[in-house]
Amino acid sequence: MKLSHLAETLIGSEIVKLGNEIKDRIRNGERIYNFTIGDFDSSVFPIPQEFEAEIVEAYKNHYTTYPPAEGILELRQSVAAFIKEREGLDYKPSEILIASGGRPLIYSLYRAIVDKADKVVYAVPSWNNNHYVHFNEGQHIVLETRPENNFMPTADELIPLIRGANLLALCSPLNPAGTTFSKEELEKICDAVIAENKTRGEHEKKLFLMYDQMYWTLTFSGTQHYNPVSLRPEMRDITVFVDGISKVFASTGVRVGWAMGPEIIMNKMKAILSHVGAWAPMAEQKATAKYLLQTDHINKYLAHFKSEIGYRLEKIYDGFKQLKAEGYKVDVVAPQGAIYLTIKVDLTGKQTADGKTLSTQEDVSAYLLSEAKLAVVPFFAFGSNKNSPWYRLSVGTCKKEEIGEMLGKLKEALEKLK
Numbered sequence: 001m002k003l004s005h006l007a008e009t010l011i012g013s014e015i016v017k018l019g020n021e022i023k024d025r026i027r028n029g030e031r032i033y034n035f036t037i038g039d040f041d042s043s044v045f046p047i048p049q050e051f052e053a054e055i056v057e058a059y060k061n062h063y064t065t066y067p068p069a070e071g072i073l074e075l076r077q078s079v080a081a082f083i084k085e086r087e088g089l090d091y092k093p094s095e096i097l098i099a100s101g102g103r104p105l106i107y108s109l110y111r112a113i114v115d116k117a118d119k120v121v122y123a124v125p126s127w128n129n130n131h132y133v134h135f136n137e138g139q140h141i142v143l144e145t146r147p148e149n150n151f152m153p154t155a156d157e158l159i160p161l162i163r164g165a166n167l168l169a170l171c172s173p174l175n176p177a178g179t180t181f182s183k184e185e186l187e188k189i190c191d192a193v194i195a196e197n198k199t200r201g202e203h204e205k206k207l208f209l210m211y212d213q214m215y216w217t218l219t220f221s222g223t224q225h226y227n228p229v230s231l232r233p234e235m236r237d238i239t240v241f242v243d244g245i246s247k248v249f250a251s252t253g254v255r256v257g258w259a260m261g262p263e264i265i266m267n268k269m270k271a272i273l274s275h276v277g278a279w280a281p282m283a284e285q286k287a288t289a290k291y292l293l294q295t296d297h298i299n300k301y302l303a304h305f306k307s308e309i310g311y312r313l314e315k316i317y318d319g320f321k322q323l324k325a326e327g328y329k330v331d332v333v334a335p336q337g338a339i340y341l342t343i344k345v346d347l348t349g350k351q352t353a354d355g356k357t358l359s360t361q362e363d364v365s366a367y368l369l370s371e372a373k374l375a376v377v378p379f380f381a382f383g384s385n386k387n388s389p390w391y392r393l394s395v396g397t398c399k400k401e402e403i404g405e406m407l408g409k410l411k412e413a414l415e416k417l418k
Helices: 005-009 014-027 049-060 073-087 102-113 129-135 183-198 233-238 263-276 282-291 295-325 361-371 400-415
Strands: 096-099 119-124 139-144 167-171 208-212 239-244 257-260 330-333 340-345 390-394
Touching: 005 129, 049 282, 073 096, 073 257, 073 282, 096 102, 096 263, 102 129, 102 208, 102 239, 102 257, 102 263, 119 129, 129 139, 183 233, 208 233, 233 239, 257 263, 295 330, 295 340, 295 400, 361 400
Parallel strands: 119 139, 119 167, 167 208, 208 239
Antiparallel strands: 096 257, 239 257, 330 340, 340 390
16 A cells, blocks of 8 residues: 555654563563663652642643643743753743643654755764654754764764754753763854854754753763753754653653743744644643742652662663673763663674574674563664664663662673673
């Protein structure tokens, strides 16, 4: 059956597919250490109690009708206050757009800016930029980042790529690597974007910046989050932030996200979303509007939440460092933010106990799952080379008591190889 070119060529989310496959195997009784999907086990990381109470109360008060396409005013006012207090960014409610999480905001931003054949610059590994460019039939300008830079793009790498481009997509803390921009590097990137735009005529399309900071509240080990507008106020007219509650409050299923940026872009994105209908539910909007103003409750929640996430990241990081010190072909990048750890499992060419050679990285992934019962997401699912030995390990569903078990099973699996 012949369908549209998009339908024939678009690939579904590799991460969601893998995560669902692992969940099915677990439901069928298989014991697997599931570190795949960037989600939370709500029995381990429930949403804040006060937030839950506000959601329940909102439904009791029958807030179940259509919300405005841009989001209710109370929520946009609360987002503005929340961001002003915690990040020092000053945005008016008219410069804020609400949707059901980050995905529809990113989609509408791409739709608002990117025309067919427009150049979009993005680094890999990164979350879903390759698919959003494909949606718009844009031109992929891809930078393969390096482990020595913690898989973050640098200004020197980006400068030759942004010439003539219309969108630069950045994310910090980075999904999948769990690493962040330094102040100095982000300043250099902003300066490069500003310089590029100065070469363009008054009626030429600018180079815009999408800054995905969905994980910005989750930084660890003294890491500080930086944003382009605070560092370079001149970036304000061309920067659109993507943010929301999904990760900061372990509330991926509550579906409230926001974008912040120039009012003209927000209005165009709103028009697109008014047809897509991807608004956050009214009750959740009412509840989020109230909860974002509960500073003391949020501070208490975040202190505990970050401590628990940080503990898991550090313990697994230490475990991989120990395995590397013992001579096994693994490596790990120090965690800086988000709920992710970047690990390396470089086993291609090794032989299993039954004489099978691990010829490809796909073979390695299958071996990890079958022998170590370890499920992680390869970086090629985030656009990297299929032979990349690097993986994203997510701790959102990790129980503390599983860490030692998982590392022990992994060591046993590594020892079996020749």
